[in-house]
């Protein structure tokens with residue numbers, strides 16, 4: 454008889470693990486507290502609009518391709534993937550813009566026009582980023598890092614990779630580029646997903662390689678297409694899904710996990726994999742003596758920001774907006790300080806705007822736009838209606854000034870969420886949106902471990918463990934956890 458695996462949480466890491474474990478012959482059941490699969494890859498459908506509630510940047514397409522290929526499929530079996538051009542655009546003060554074109558030569562031209570000699574610098578920078586990307590993807594990212602032996606591997610000890618751990622992204626960027634626009638353009642991915650660029654090791658400038666060289670992609674229909682694809686594969690492999698099934702306790706007997714309690718009922722299992730928020734699992738589902746880490750440990754960790762999100766349906770087209778636009782037309786350092794140092798509400802924030810209706814007619818009524826606006830927030834502040842309203846008014850005013858069009862009076866649908874949403878909907882520790890920041894002290898072997906040190910049939914996956922936050926890393930995390938379980942059984 455097949456061994457029974459209970460997976461807690463149907464986010465992308467849980468779905469990925471479920472598919473790999475079912476393929477390996479396990480009897481897999483996924484327990485999900487919400488009534489849908491996908492976790493943070495959620496969609497909001499209302500008044501004819503469809504919004505990507507969480508992730509909207511489809512980077513590293515080869516990770517998705519590999520996942521589908523592992524199960525005998527192609528990406529095109531599930532959705533059409535478009536390469537965006539420009540991949541994204543940045544708006545700076547005085548409404549200056551830099552589009553990040555899909556053609557790298559055009560990006561070099563954009564750089565050179567801003568700072569003489571910067572095209573050559575960018576070429577060298579991206580060459581290094583490519584090297585790091587390829588070593589990281591082939592020898593680092595797919596490792597469980599349960600011990601230092603994973604690190605003391607000939608290729609992981611590659612000189613390029615090691616040096617990229619010793620310096621920060623900021624050091625790598627600032628030694629080559631002087632103009633603040635170029636610096637901000639290259640530093641933004643780590644700032645939005647992690648910490649200040651001074652604290653993130655240069656290893657993560659591989660994200661620039663993903664953005665500039667591989668490009669930004671869009672699955673027609675929206676990011677939820679990815680969830681649907683993973684769920685379909687899992688069901689085809691015989692995975693059972695139980696929705697509205699919040700796990701209340703992991704049952705341990707004689708230092709062995711024997712099941713979980715769901716809605717007051719014990720469900721037996723031979724092995725448990727938690728794909729729910731790691732901190733929540735340990736602090737709420739496990740007795741203290743079985744935890745890998747205590748509350749003090751989690752309180753000391755650097756979390757990536759939480760977010761304030763507005764989902765807006767607009768009853769007209771707005772010409773100047775792109776599919777992805779980053780608004781850096783405000784004081785960069787002031788907002789970053791409020792997120793990571795002083796933990797305050799920003800009054801004139803940086804923000805990211807997506808308008809997938811620019812590319813996809815299925816996500817908004819005819820001649821309408823679906824805008825998602827994301828403002829990074831500290832995880833240390835609580836939701837505050839008047840601060841949210843002030844930010845909304847500030848952003849609408851700036852959008853109207855940038856586009857030269859009336860927008861506020863054309864909003865026909867509006868929903869907003871912030872920290873409480875992440876806590877309530879996904880049990881996210883401190884309402885974090887994207888897990889742990891990728892600081893040096895929270896990379897690879899130094900991340901929370903995938904195995905429980907006291908209960909040997911209890912495992913963890915997802916954005917709080919290796920390799921880290923983001924959809925592609927979470928897909929990989931599920932695969933690594935499945936391998937660990939398979940090797941043990």
Ligand SMILES: Cc1cc2nc3c(=O)[nH]c(=O)nc-3n(C[C@H](O)[C@H](O)[C@H](O)COP(=O)(O)OP(=O)(O)OC[C@H]3O[C@@H](n4cnc5c(N)ncnc54)[C@H](O)[C@@H]3O)c2cc1C
Pocket residue numbers: 461462463464465466467484485486487490491492493494506507508509510511512698699700701728729730733760762827878879880886887888914915916917921922923924925927
């Ligand atoms: C606003 C936002 C924007 C983002 N943008 C991007 C982007 O553009 N590109 C990108 O690559 N990444 C992005 N990310 C990050 C990415 O979405 C996440 O890193 C990834 O989806 C995390 O997957 P996961 O499986 O680890 O966790 P989750 O998606 O959080 O899944 C965990 C699941 O566990 C369930 N759960 C929790 N507790 C229990 C319980 N007790 N019982 C049962 N189920 C439980 C939750 O309901 C949830 O379904 C974004 C995230 C957010 C929030």
